[in-house]
Amino acid sequence: IMENDDLILPKDFPKLKNDVFLRACQGQETNHVPVWCMRQAGRYLPEFREFRAGKDFFETCRSPAACCELTLQPLRRFPFDAAIIFSDILVIPQAMGMDVQMVAGKGPTFPEPLKEPEDLLLLQPKVDVNKELGYVFKAITLTRHKLDGKVPLIGFTGAPWTLMAYMIEGGGSTTHSKAKRWLYRHPEASHKLLKMLTDVIVEYLLGQVAAGAQALQVFESHAGCLGPVEFQEFSLPYLRDIARKVKDQLKESGQDVPMIVFAKDGHYGLEDLSQSHYEVVGLDWTIDPRSARERTGGKVSLQGNMDPCALYAPKERISEIVKKMLEGFGTRGYIANLGHGLYPDMDPENVGAFVEAVHTHSRHLNLK
Numbered sequence: 001i002m003e004n005d006d007l008i009l010p011k012d013f014p015k016l017k018n019d020v021f022l023r024a025c026q027g028q029e030t031n032h033v034p035v036w037c038m039r040q041a042g043r044y045l046p047e048f049r050e051f052r053a054g055k056d057f058f059e060t061c062r063s064p065a066a067c068c069e070l071t072l073q074p075l076r077r078f079p080f081d082a083a084i085i086f087s088d089i090l091v092i093p094q095a096m097g098m099d100v101q102m103v104a105g106k107g108p109t110f111p112e113p114l115k116e117p118e119d120l121l122l123l124q125p126k127v128d129v130n131k132e133l134g135y136v137f138k139a140i141t142l143t144r145h146k147l148d149g150k151v152p153l154i155g156f157t158g159a160p161w162t163l164m165a166y167m168i169e170g171g172g173s174t175t176h177s178k179a180k181r182w183l184y185r186h187p188e189a190s191h192k193l194l195k196m197l198t199d200v201i202v203e204y205l206l207g208q209v210a211a212g213a214q215a216l217q218v219f220e221s222h223a224g225c226l227g228p229v230e231f232q233e234f235s236l237p238y239l240r241d242i243a244r245k246v247k248d249q250l251k252e253s254g255q256d257v258p259m260i261v262f263a264k265d266g267h268y269g270l271e272d273l274s275q276s277h278y279e280v281v282g283l284d285w286t287i288d289p290r291s292a293r294e295r296t297g298g299k300v301s302l303q304g305n306m307d308p309c310a311l312y313a314p315k316e317r318i319s320e321i322v323k324k325m326l327e328g329f330g331t332r333g334y335i336a337n338l339g340h341g342l343y344p345d346m347d348p349e350n351v352g353a354f355v356e357a358v359h360t361h362s363r364h365l366n367l368k
Ligand code: CP3
Pocket: 037, 038, 039, 040, 041, 042, 043, 052, 057, 084, 085, 086, 087, 088, 089, 090, 102, 104, 105, 106, 107, 108, 156, 172, 219, 221, 264, 341
């Protein structure tokens, strides 16, 4: 598909009409609590399944027009307050030279995962993100134009430890024992890899902002398999580095975008995460809203954290759960979301009920 030239340049973007999400990231007052869902572009939507049918997953990721369409699909159905660009965290290992395939029924698969420290030599040491990941930047620019200012566009990346875990495990895992073996047996090589990933991630996020991303989320999806000690050594320093470097660079050009860190199952790190240069800390559903507020001491905005499985409940029950969640977090400095992504078997109607409950209850609470 040939796109109009104006839509491929990261300039003259349409004026933003709904800034509720960006305001909440900065802890400012809003009329209602903003809401979006992780994996809001996904297989629970029939139009997504139809569009993706018969196409390779990473081929889809490489088509800006396809990414744009998939990003916009959920926005046509639900009044979400933010869009997240359709892509995947594993485009970074690909950019570093690794082969990654999406295997139906199995998930992402690396035919040749990293096995020993020598394998680091096989990775591209300096990645030209414009060359290797320019397709993501193009997707962001096009989508930002096509969103027509409806809501802000979120860019994202995987965090170093989560990407390292995939690169060594070669796919999903419950124990992550192969990757953790590296932490205990090859700490130096682990740090070397984490540092390499951090460098690419910083450039990648800066490229996303230059292309038009208005907020950035860093997914540390595998925080939960680390303990507090390993988290302190192998995850947190890199998460901090990423935020600091991205923010410093943006500041030099007079820019600023809110950054969200989502360390799934990383309870033990909550205090530290709230002091890591991110405006927003994303939470999974295993943390109680009030204790999350206490432990983060009002230093950051919070995002989350309804159990995705609560979407299997009847709509009235979803509404009650949302109300409790809003009362727990309060309506200021809060972005409603799920504690993790939507699952393919979820009913779009219930997703709509979730969004509506957030908007209705939060408006009501704000009037009290
Ligand atoms: O709507 C959105 O949230 C934006 C799109 C998005 C995708 N992947 C699209 C996708 C985002 C933010 C991701 C990030 C991602 N990818 C993460 C971090 C978030 C998390 O879940 O913790 C991780 C761990 C991955 C790796 C990955 N990609 C997995 C584990 C899977 C699932 C495999 C499966 O078959 O269930 C994917 C595939 C994937 N990424 C899908 C989507 C919509 C589904 C596959 C498809 O569309 O064919």
